[in-house]
Amino acid sequence: MASTETGTAAEAAGTTDEPAAGAPAAGPETPAPAAAEPAGPSDLAGLEAGLDALDTTVTSRQPWLRTLASKAVPPVVAIALVLGLWQLAYHFELKDHYLLPSPVDVARSLQDKWLEGTLLDYVWTSVSRGALGFLASVAIGTPLGLLVARVKPVRAAIGPILSGLQSLPSVAWVPAAIIWFGLSDATIYAVVLLGAVPSIANGLVAGVDQISPLYLRAGRTIGARGLTGVRHVLLPAALPGYLAGLKQGWAFSWRSLMAAELIVNAADLGTGLGQLLEQGRELQDMSWVLSAILLILVVGIGIELLIFAPIERRVLRSRGLLVKS
Numbered sequence: 619m620a621s622t623e624t625g626t627a628a629e630a631a632g633t634t635d636e637p638a639a640g641a642p643a644a645g646p647e648t649p650a651p652a653a654a655e656p657a658g659p660s661d662l663a664g665l666e667a668g669l670d671a672l673d674t675t676v677t678s679r680q681p682w683l684r685t686l687a688s689k690a691v692p693p694v695v696a697i698a699l700v701l702g703l704w705q706l707a708y709h710f711e712l713k714d715h716y717l718l719p720s721p722v723d724v725a726r727s728l729q730d731k732w733l734e735g736t737l738l739d740y741v742w743t744s745v746s747r748g749a750l751g752f753l754a755s756v757a758i759g760t761p762l763g764l765l766v767a768r769v770k771p772v773r774a775a776i777g778p779i780l781s782g783l784q785s786l787p788s789v790a791w792v793p794a795a796i797i798w799f800g801l802s803d804a805t806i807y808a809v810v811l812l813g814a815v816p817s818i819a820n821g822l823v824a825g826v827d828q829i830s831p832l833y834l835r836a837g838r839t840i841g842a843r844g845l846t847g848v849r850h851v852l853l854p855a856a857l858p859g860y861l862a863g864l865k866q867g868w869a870f871s872w873r874s875l876m877a878a879e880l881i882v883n884a885a886d887l888g889t890g891l892g893q894l895l896e897q898g899r900e901l902q903d904m905s906w907v908l909s910a911i912l913l914i915l916v917v918g919i920g921i922e923l924l925i926f927a928p929i930e931r932r933v934l935r936s937r938g939l940l941v942k943s
Contacts, residue, residue, distance in 0.1 A: 701721050704720070704721055705720060705721060708720040708721075716902075716904065717904055718904065719904050719905045719908065723905045724905050724908045724909050724912065726905070727903075727905040727906055727908075727909045728909050728912070728913075731909065736889075737913075739888075739889070740889055740890060740891055740894050740913070741891065741913060741917060743888045743889060743890040743891075744875060744876075744879065744890035744891040744892065744914075744917070745917060747803075747806060747807070747810070747875055747879075747890060748810070748868075748871050748872050748875045750807070751806075751807050751810030751811060751814065751871050751874075751875065752810070752814060752867065752868055752871040754807070754810075754811060755810065755811055755814035755815045755818055755867055755871060756818060756864065756867070758811065758815050759814070759815040759816075759817075759818030759819040759822070759863075759867065760818065760819075760822060762776075762780075762815065762819045763818065763819035763820070763821070763822030763823050763826075763860075763863070764822065764826070764848060764852070766780065766819060766823050767822065767823045767826035767827065768826070773823075777823070780816045780819055780820055780823075781816075781820065783812070783815075783816040784816040784817050784820055784870075787877075788809055788812070788813035788870065788873055788874035788877050788878075789877040789881075791808070791809045791812045791813070791874075792805075792809055792877060792878055792881045792882070795808045795809050795812075795878070795882075796881070796882065801882055801883075801884040801887070802882075802884075802887070803887060805878065805882050806875065806878040806879065806882055806887075809874045809875070809877065809878040810871050810874045810875050810878065812874070813870040813871060813873065813874030814867040814868070814870045814871040814874065815867075817863060817866040817867040817869075817870045818863045818864060818866075818867035819863070820863060821859055821860055821861075821862050821863010821864065821866060821867065822856060822859065822860045822863050824859045824862075824863070825855075825856030825857065825858060825859020825860045825862075825863070826852065826856045826859070827859075828856070828858075828859055829852070829855040829856055830855075836851075837851035837852075857933055858933060858934075858937070861926075861929065861930055861933055864926070865922070865926050865930075868921065868922075868926065869918070872914075872917075872918055872921075875890070875892065876891065876892040876895075876914060877892070878892065879891065879892025879893050879895075879896075880892045880893070880895060880896050881896075883896055891910055891913055891914050891917070892914075894906075894910045894913075895907060895910035895911065895914070898910055
């Protein structure tokens with residue numbers, strides 16, 4: 619009887635052993651908090667990716683008008699500055715007017731060639747020669763560069779010769795080519811090849827030398843050997859250096875072509891920009907000469923901006939070296 623009354627009093631006082639609603643249960647059955655686990659490899663990889671993302675500068679996409687202005691305004695200002703200085707030199711007669719014509723005189727000379735319908739023929743003759751010579755140089759220089767880069771006896775024998783040929787002025791080959799081939803297209807293409815092949819081969823050699831040995835061992839491990847390894851491992855890994863060699867090879871091709879066209883001048887060869895420049899010299903027409911120089915410059919810059927610059931940007935972006943805005 620007493621025990622029953624005691625239990626009733628305890629329930630009324632709210633001192634029962636059951637936990638109150640919403641409160642955690644205390645006692646030996648309550649699990650202890652779990653200890654912090656050490657970070658695993660996946661967590662470390664995620665941390666490294668986050669740090670890399672913090673280090674990478676990504677700019678927001680700008681309106682196309684602003685992008686065009688940021689890229690077009692600086693060269694336009696530079697060209698305007700050059701034309702202004704040129705006009706000042708003409709105005710103050712630093713040279714006689716027949717020796718230093720004004721920009722207007724040069725523009726009028728270009729206009730005359732355009733109206734005659736011969737200007738595009740001059741440009742196309744030189745561009746087609748340069749493109750064909752450059753493609754032939756790539757076809758010869760690429761396997762030669764791979765051979766020099768991967769075979770040590772060949773590198774010891776030919777490597778210094780390629781470096782010497784690259785430093786040799788292209789115009790030095792013109793007299794020898796004329797003796798060998800006469801006044802023909804073969805002479806022009808021979809000079810272009812001798813000027814461009816060493817640059818392309820040396821560029822590829824430099825690109826192969828910069829490849830990490832880990833890539834080559836990984837390629838051999840998965841069975842990429844011989845031509846398969848060259849195609850899928852060696853050339854893609856050496857692409858930045860190879861592309862630099864291609865750009866330099868085109869520059870040497872264009873310079874060699876102009877040197878050859880200046881000297882190899884025959885009626886059945888057609889008239890390129892180099893021959894146009896030589897005709898202006900023979901006529902003592904400085905407007906003509908400066909027009910030809912301007913066209914040579916514009917074609918060289920145009921090839922660089924329209925062909926090599928987009929390829930270079932794409933290669934750099936694919937390797938994470940250039941962030942697309």
